[in-house]
Amino acid sequence: MPMSQEKPKKKRDELKELQSIRNLLIVQLLKSGATSEEIDLATGMGAGNIRNMFAGVKKKGKTQDGN
Numbered sequence: 001m002p003m004s005q006e007k008p009k010k011k012r013d014e015l016k017e018l019q020s021i022r023n024l025l026i027v028q029l030l031k032s033g034a035t036s037e038e039i040d041l042a043t044g045m046g047a048g049n050i051r052n053m054f055a056g057v058k059k060k061g062k063t064q065d066g067n
Contacts, residue, residue, distance in 0.1 A: 026050065030057045 022043070029039055036047040043050075 023053075026054060027057055030054055031060050033059055 026039055026043070030036075036050040039045070039050050040047040
């Protein structure tokens, strides 16, 4: 593979890994009870985007109906 194609692929791979790490941290925060608004303040992702991306994440100790 030519050197010019290696660097963009490596950068894409690194970006994908960083996004995966960010997403895992967000899941942890949501499970710990942080709100999407709080996470938005830290990440700038938008609270609605966070709610949509992580809709299936449940808070620790909560059932689906909130009890």
